Amino acid sequence: MTDCIIVGSGAAGVSAALTLKANAKNFMLFGSPDLSEKIAKAERIRNYPGLSNISGKEFAEVLKIQLKEADIEVCNERVTGVYALKDKFSVLTEQGNTYESKTVIIACGVESVKQIDGETEFSGRGVSYCATCDGFLYKGKTIGVVCTSKRLEHEIGYLADFAKQVYLVPMYKDVEISRENITVIKKMPKKIDGKLRVDRLVFAAPPAEDIPAELPVDGVFMLRESVSPAILVGGLEQENGHVKVGRDTSTNLKGCFAAGDCTGRPYQYAKAVGEGNIAAHAVSEYLK
Amino acid sequence: MTDCIIVGSGAAGVSAALTLKANAKNFMLFGSPDLSEKIAKAERIRNYPGLSNISGKEFAEVLKIQLKEADIEVCNERVTGVYALKDKFSVLTEQGNTYESKTVIIACGVESVKQIDGETEFSGRGVSYCATCDGFLYKGKTIGVVCTSKRLEHEIGYLADFAKQVYLVPMYKDVEISRENITVIKKMPKKIDGKLRVDRLVFAAPPAEDIPAELPVDGVFMLRESVSPAILVGGLEQENGHVKVGRDTSTNLKGCFAAGDCTGRPYQYAKAVGEGNIAAHAVSEYLK
Numbered sequence: 001m002t003d004c005i006i007v008g009s010g011a012a013g014v015s016a017a018l019t020l021k022a023n024a025k026n027f028m029l030f031g032s033p034d035l036s037e038k039i040a041k042a043e044r045i046r047n048y049p050g051l052s053n054i055s056g057k058e059f060a061e062v063l064k065i066q067l068k069e070a071d072i073e074v075c076n077e078r079v080t081g082v083y084a085l086k087d088k089f090s091v092l093t094e095q096g097n098t099y100e101s102k103t104v105i106i107a108c109g110v111e112s113v114k115q116i117d118g119e120t121e122f123s124g125r126g127v128s129y130c131a132t133c134d135g136f137l138y139k140g141k142t143i144g145v146v147c148t149s150k151r152l153e154h155e156i157g158y159l160a161d162f163a164k165q166v167y168l169v170p171m172y173k174d175v176e177i178s179r180e181n182i183t184v185i186k187k188m189p190k191k192i193d194g195k196l197r198v199d200r201l202v203f204a205a206p207p208a209e210d211i212p213a214e215l216p217v218d219g220v221f222m223l224r225e226s227v228s229p230a231i232l233v234g235g236l237e238q239e240n241g242h243v244k245v246g247r248d249t250s251t252n253l254k255g256c257f258a259a260g261d262c263t264g265r266p267y268q269y270a271k272a273v274g275e276g277n278i279a280a281h282a283v284s285e286y287l288k
Numbered sequence: 289m290t291d292c293i294i295v296g297s298g299a300a301g302v303s304a305a306l307t308l309k310a311n312a313k314n315f316m317l318f319g320s321p322d323l324s325e326k327i328a329k330a331e332r333i334r335n336y337p338g339l340s341n342i343s344g345k346e347f348a349e350v351l352k353i354q355l356k357e358a359d360i361e362v363c364n365e366r367v368t369g370v371y372a373l374k375d376k377f378s379v380l381t382e383q384g385n386t387y388e389s390k391t392v393i394i395a396c397g398v399e400s401v402k403q404i405d406g407e408t409e410f411s412g413r414g415v416s417y418c419a420t421c422d423g424f425l426y427k428g429k430t431i432g433v434v435c436t437s438k439r440l441e442h443e444i445g446y447l448a449d450f451a452k453q454v455y456l457v458p459m460y461k462d463v464e465i466s467r468e469n470i471t472v473i474k475k476m477p478k479k480i481d482g483k484l485r486v487d488r489l490v491f492a493a494p495p496a497e498d499i500p501a502e503l504p505v506d507g508v509f510m511l512r513e514s515v516s517p518a519i520l521v522g523g524l525e526q527e528n529g530h531v532k533v534g535r536d537t538s539t540n541l542k543g544c545f546a547a548g549d550c551t552g553r554p555y556q557y558a559k560a561v562g563e564g565n566i567a568a569h570a571v572s573e574y575l576k
Contacts, residue, residue, distance in 0.1 A: 011337060014337050015335075015337045015558055018334070018335040018336075018337060019335045019556070019558070021335070022334055022335045046306070046310055046358075047303075047306040047307045047309070047310045047565070048306075048338065048561075049299060049302050049303045049306060049351055049354065049561045049564075050336065050338050050339045050347065050350050050351065050354070050561075051338045051339070051350075052350075052353065052354040052357055052358075053357070059338065062338050062339075062340075063337055063338065065340065066337065066338070066340040069340055069341070070334075070340075245535070246535075247533070247535065247552075264535075265569070266565065266566060266569040268307075268565050268569070270303055270307070270561045270562050270564070270565035271562045271565045271566050272562070273336075273337045273338075273558045273561065273562055274558050274559045274560070274561055274562010274563055274565070274566075275562055276337075276558070277335070277554065277556050277558035277559045277562070278554060278559050278562075281553070281554040281556070
């Protein structure tokens with residue numbers, strides 16, 4: 001069992017990792033080899049103290065070198081769930097692995113793609129976020145898949161292996177995946193609806209002539225690069241759509257801290273880096 | 289009247305300044321040409337994201353260049369008081385100047401030299417922090433001067449011009465100032481005591497044979513590089529010896545924000561930089 005698991009390798013996660021390392025803690029940093037899509041996409045960063053007028057790509061490169069120098073590896077598995085147990089946390093990944101840790105730092109950023117109406121309401125009742133976790137439940141059934149990134153197409157393929165019919169609603173360009181049972185629908189999803197369980201996916205009006213305003217489905221998979229913290233961590237208290245944290249980045253769950261964009265505005269590197277640092281110190285303090 | 293006055297040019301103050309500039313605000317940054325004694329003294333900074341394993345001196349140099357590039361000047365006047373008026377703040381400096389601002393960001397750091405017993409109690413009743421403000425009050429009198437930095441010796445000279453006798457208690461090495469009416473006492477001050485007003489300066493026991501355990505004085509000047517926020521800003525609420533701030537760095541005084549070490553631990557550059565950024569955004573929000 002590790003001292004800490006950091007979920008997210010953006011500015012907040014990297015800052016927390018560097019400080020946990022300096023504090024000689026045993027931890028894992030989950031994220032992507034590119035660290036963060038958001039950092040990499042930033043055109044110019046002008047107000048980050050210490051680095052003047054650099055591009056997001058350059059910033060990411062500097063951080064990668066710094067992680068390497070500090071001998072910190074980024075574990076490239078997508079975290080799909082964090083469960084608060086009695087005195088520890090269980091962290092599940094898309095790869096089907098489970099990791100245990102005394103504390104967690106949630107630094108998963110904010111989703112650039114907004115939630116759809118009904119998404120949270122039907123979470124666990126037909127709305128799923130993990131193909132490998134729940135795909136088999138839809139064997140021979142009809143599902144909707146809202147996907148935000150081409151990098152997640154392998155998950156769509158996995159779902160198409162089980163489902164009879166997949167309605168793919170891509171939120172990205174240049175869809176590559178092609179299967180007989182996948183129908184691509186280039187339309188904004190508006191609402192996930194149903195009674196006890198999901199029974200249809202509703203699209204933003206007006207629909208094109210060849211696409212109905214809604215499609216009957218047995219379930220909807222929301223495939224995003226990052227999952228919203230409230231869905232990732234069961235029981236995590238939110239406030240105005242962000243994780244509610246105290247001055248020391250503590251959340252309502254003992255041993256669970258949060259840092260960076262997921263705790264609220266300003267969405268800035270300096271702020272994220274500061275909170276990552278505070279969270280790492282709070283973890284060290286908590287472990288005492 | 290400016291939009292904002294930043295008191296302190298350490299990591300928090302510089303971060304706030306860079307972001308206020310990016311937000312096209314009109315502001316003044318008060319501090320020193322070296323930015324911060326604390327930064328300059330840091331041996332190695334290992335956990336600041338973006339700059340790996342640099343010395344404090346190198347960090348300060350990078351920040352100076354960045355300020356220059358952003359066309360931000362550091363106003364080299366020591367702030368001795370911040371007064372909350374109805375809809376604005378009045379900022380007084382040792383040089384006798386007064387500046388007005390709609391908001392202030394207190395980023396004055398923490399004092400490395402602890403407060404002396406009785407210091408706050410007798411503040412304004414014999415304890416003073418500003419030679420040029422209060423020196424003339426002690427014409428022909430006997431005063432104690434506790435001084436933390438050689439850079440403030442010019443203030444001691446100013447006081448010696450008025451006072452009959454100055455007992456100088458230096459908290460630094462290599463005292464250079466020498467006058468007939470200055471007696472240097474190399475002893476830790478323990479307590480400032482008196483009845484209605486200060487009447488004596490008590491030293492830590494046991495006193496050396498040639499130094500009495502206490503000296504009768506009419507007043508005591510505490511000359512520090514930075515003044516404690518509670519003394520700097522009248523009415524500022526504190527908590528455990530630090531400025532009490534909310535998540536958005538707001539204090540109990542409307543329009544007054546605080547960032548960096550003065551708001552509490554961890555005393556880290558990343559944390560200071562993050563809070564400076566948040567404070568600048570909070571100021572922009574407040575000015576709306």
